[in-house]
Amino acid sequence: MSSPIIKYSQIVMPQDANVLGTLFGGQMVSWMDIAAAKAVHRFLKGTPADAALTRAIEAIEFKEPVHVGNWVNFEAQIVETGRSSINIQIDAFKETKKVDRLLACTARFTFVSVKKLEDGSYEKVAHKKTN
Numbered sequence: 001m002s003s004p005i006i007k008y009s010q011i012v013m014p015q016d017a018n019v020l021g022t023l024f025g026g027q028m029v030s031w032m033d034i035a036a037a038k039a040v041h042r043f044l045k046g047t048p049a050d051a052a053l054t055r056a057i058e059a060i061e062f063k064e065p066v067h068v069g070n071w072v073n074f075e076a077q078i079v080e081t082g083r084s085s086i087n088i089q090i091d092a093f094k095e096t097k098k099v100d101r102l103l104a105c106t107a108r109f110t111f112v113s114v115k116k117l118e119d120g121s122y123e124k125v126a127h128k129k130t131n
C-alpha cells in the first residue's frame with residue numbers, strides 16, 4: 001500500500017534533555033507516538049473506529065544524538081494494515097543550523113482501532129471504510 005507521509009515537528013527544549021544534554025529517549029518515543037497518532041487519525045476518517053491505541057513498538061533505533069535547540073522533524077507513514085491493526089513507520093530527522101536532515105531515530109509502531117462504548121470502556125474494532 002502507498003499512504004501519505006505525515007509530518008510533525010518539535011524543538012528540543014532544556015526540559016527534554018538527559019544528564020548529557022541530549023534528547024531524552026523517552027521524550028523521543030513520546031513524540032514518535034504522537035506522530036504515529038496523527039497518521040492514524042487521518043487514516044481512520046470515515047471508518048467505524050473512534051480512535052486507535054498504541055499496541056506495540058518495535059525495531060526502535062536511536063542512531064544519532066539530538067541536542068537542545070535542534071529541531072526534530074518526524075515523518076510517519078502507514079506501511080501495513082490488518083483487520084484492526086495499523087503499522088506505522090516513523091523516522092525522526094534532526095535539523096540543526098548546519099545540517100538540514102539527518103536520520104536520528106527510527107521505529108515501527110502498531111496501533112489497534114477501537115470503538116468507545118456507552119459505559120466508558122472500549123473494544124477493538126475492524127477499520128474497514130464505510131464510505
Ligand SMILES: CC(C)(COP(=O)(O)OP(=O)(O)OC[C@H]1O[C@@H](n2cnc3c(N)ncnc32)[C@H](O)[C@@H]1OP(=O)(O)O)[C@@H](O)C(=O)NCCC(=O)NCCS
Pocket residue numbers: 052053054055056081082083084085086110112114123124
Ligand atoms: C488495543 C487492545 C484493545 C487490543 O485488544 P487485543 O485483544 O490485545 O487485540 P489482539 O491481541 O487481537 O490484537 C489486535 C491486533 O493487533 C495485532 N497485534 C497484537 N499484538 C501485536 C504485536 N505485539 N505486534 C504487532 N501487532 C500486534 C494483532 O495481530 C491484531 O491484528 P489484526 O486485528 O489486524 O489481525 C488492547 O490490547 C489494549 O487495550 N491494550 C492497551 C492499549 C494502551 O493502553 N495503549 C497505550 C495508550 S495509547
